[in-house]
Every structure is written in structure tokens, then in C-alpha cells.
Amino acid sequence: MPDRLPPLTALRAFDAAARHMSFARAAGELNVTPAALSFQIKSLEDHLGQPLFRRLNRAVELTAAGRILAPGAAEGFQTLSAAWLQTRRLRDNRTLTVTAGPAFTAKWLAPRFYDFARAHPDIDLRFSAGLRIMDFERDEIDVAIRFGLGPDPGLFAEPLAVEWLTPVMTPELAKRYPTPDDLSSAPLLFDDSLDFLDTKCDWAAWFRAAGMDFVPHHGVQFSQADHAIDAALAGAGVVLGRRALVVKDLDECRLVAPYRLALTLDAQFRFLCPEGLQERPHIKAFRKWIWSEIEKTANISEGLQLVAAKDVPPA
Structure with a gap:
């Protein structure tokens, strides 16, 4: 059995079939024919040297090998998709999505955002108010304003004014x-x-x-x-x-x-974004604006x- 990975299309077909437990529904998701999907999975099984599915009369079920491969394939495609979306967003300096708690959004951001919009008409500002800890990649968030103690591993974290x-x-x-x-x-x-x-x-x-x-x-x-x-x-x-x-x-x-x-x-509001992205033009502009607003009422x-x-x- 070769050590190199099989073709990505074959793994994609397996992932879809394992999630749906149906070749027909998996083919529909990938916009291919059931025969084409079945061919991809058969080529993957040939590459592996053992079956991944048991073909039953009107259904399929995973073999032991399929049950081992399925979670890794699903996680791999999720990671790849998130990385791809994050990479594509590097080209987008027009849309800025900010998440903050409801109180901070209502009492700090909302009464002031018109000034930012007027100073930066080229940036589309979007607010997502909520206390749920959001994932920057999955939820397509650029900046988070959060209250607490931290720490914030993997993030650029800048405490705002003393509370x-x-x-x-x-x-x-x-x-x-x-x-x-x-x-x-x-x-x-x-x-x-x-x-x-x-x-x-x-x-x-x-x-x-x-x-x-x-x-x-x-x-x-x-x-x-x-x-x-x-x-x-x-x-x-x-x-x-x-x-x-x-x-x-x-x-x-x-x-x-x-x-x-x-x-x-001890707890403070913190300006958070993925490490290394704080210098992106629209994030940098928003960060600079927040500090200028804090200074106005110091x-x-x-x-x-x-x-x-x-x-x-x-x-």
C-alpha cells in the first residue's frame, strides 16, 4: 500500500458518503452522478487495499477501516475549508465584522459607529452582538471586543481603558x-x-x-x-x-x-483579533478609531x- 495520500476528490467523495450514509445523497451534495461517486470510492478502496463500506441491499455501512478514516477525513476537510475561507478573506478589506457583548454594543459601539462610518465610507461595518465565544474562522469574525481576564492564546489581545x-x-x-x-x-x-x-x-x-x-x-x-x-x-x-x-x-x-x-x-475589555492580522488596513483603522474614542472621554x-x-x- 503506497504511503502517499490518495486523490483529494476520492477522499471528498468518501467524506460525503460517510456523513450521509448514502451514495445517492452524497452524489447530490457534490453535484456528481452516483456512478461517478461510487467510482471515486472504489478507487479509494483500491488505493487503501481494503473496503471502506459494506454495500447492502438498499443502504451502506462503514467497515472498521471506514469508521477509522471518517472522523479524520471530516476534520481535515473542515480545517481545509476554514483555512481557505480565512485566506480568501485576506483580500477583503472592505467588510469588517465585529462581535461584542450586547451591553458594550448597545452602550459603546452603537452610539458611536456613525462617526467611524463617516470617516471610513469604504468599510462596511457589521456588528454581531452576543456573549457566545465565537470562532474567528468559522464565524468569519474580524474583531472581538470581550470583557474578562484572558488569557487569549493565539490572538492579538490589547486591553482597553482601565475599568x-x-x-x-x-x-x-x-x-x-x-x-x-x-x-x-x-x-x-x-x-x-x-x-x-x-x-x-x-x-x-x-x-x-x-x-x-x-x-x-x-x-x-x-x-x-x-x-x-x-x-x-x-x-x-x-x-x-x-x-x-x-x-x-x-x-x-x-x-x-x-x-x-x-x-x-482586574477584568477589562480587550480588543481581539487573530495574531498577525492587527495590521490589516480595515482592522488597523477600527483599532485606531476605538482608541481615539476612548481618549475623547478620558x-x-x-x-x-x-x-x-x-x-x-x-x-
Whole structure:
């Protein structure tokens, strides 16, 4: 039996037949006749020196050799297809597909993307909002903005601005609750989206950092950060606002942060793309634009007393 690989067309025919367990359906997928597909598989079996299928009356089934070959053939073609698509996409500098969480998309990207589109009319920007970890090759993603600690093996990973949490509310509510002590009687909103972090970054931690022995137990809870912020914008209460998600509302005075004490997080938003692709023109332009937008509101962090959440004494 020769060691060299058999023809790719024969392996392709086997892969399709093994997946469908039908020569007719496999032939339909490959747009060839059943006779042509059967010939390819027979040539593969001759190359191997043993059968890959048992031909039954109205069906086929894999032999022991076929069961060994099938998963490797399927994985090989999947890998080859992904590599081919990724290679073809290297020629496409017009379409930029970005994935980010729903909150970051709603509160950071969506309100700003018009400026990027106006500055780069030659780039078609596409957003895919979701928390599912996406595969850059399989899902044809160019850039991901993700929140967490990493690590991000095999990827170009660039942390964005330091993330902090501080109480934010409408200017009207700030007049009613001018000091941290007043928060004990304020309607508090709970953002549960950070519960996955090992270091607690909740209301109880913020009050301890402020030197207050107060543990809130009542308030409306939200699983999505942007929903909690929307409730605060509506005047429903006070929320621990995350920098990236409230900075635009703070800059435009829809929300205020009157107490100046903020908890910093180890976790950060990160700009991610496959290693080596960060210099592609459309990815480089998007990355540069993100940093320019961050710089526009950098003044919001000035004057804050930053306390690392991990350094807050436990309860």
C-alpha cells in the first residue's frame, strides 16, 4: 500500500458518503452522478487495499477501516475549508465584522459607529452582538471586543481603558441623595452581569470601600448591564455604572457620578483579533478609531478616587 495520500476528490467523495450514509445523497451534495461517486470510492478502496463500506441491499455501512478514516477525513476537510475561507478573506478589506457583548454594543459601539462610518465610507461595518465565544474562522469574525481576564492564546489581545465602577444616577436623583450616607435610603439597582468574577464588585463592596457598614438587600436586579443603566437613565434608581458602559452618558450629563469613589477591576475589555492580522488596513483603522474614542472621554476618570476591588476588605 503506497504511503502517499490518495486523490483529494476520492477522499471528498468518501467524506460525503460517510456523513450521509448514502451514495445517492452524497452524489447530490457534490453535484456528481452516483456512478461517478461510487467510482471515486472504489478507487479509494483500491488505493487503501481494503473496503471502506459494506454495500447492502438498499443502504451502506462503514467497515472498521471506514469508521477509522471518517472522523479524520471530516476534520481535515473542515480545517481545509476554514483555512481557505480565512485566506480568501485576506483580500477583503472592505467588510469588517465585529462581535461584542450586547451591553458594550448597545452602550459603546452603537452610539458611536456613525462617526467611524463617516470617516471610513469604504468599510462596511457589521456588528454581531452576543456573549457566545465565537470562532474567528468559522464565524468569519474580524474583531472581538470581550470583557474578562484572558488569557487569549493565539490572538492579538490589547486591553482597553482601565475599568471601574461607581454609583451613577440622573442629576435629579443626585440632588436627593447628595452624600454616600444618603444611598442607604436610595432605590438601588443591581447589575448581576459581573457575578462571574472571583472578586466581588457589588454594592456591598463599594460601601465597604467607602467605609460604610451597610449591606443592601433590596432592589431591582438585572442580568444585563445595559438594562440596569437604562433603568438608571429613566430615574428608577442608582446603579454601579461600569466605565465603558456609562462614560458617554456621563460625558453628556444624562447621568452623574457624584461620589468620586470608584472600584477598579482586574477584568477589562480587550480588543481581539487573530495574531498577525492587527495590521490589516480595515482592522488597523477600527483599532485606531476605538482608541481615539476612548481618549475623547478620558477626562471622566480624572478626579476619581480609584480603589482596587481586590483590596477592599472582605465582609
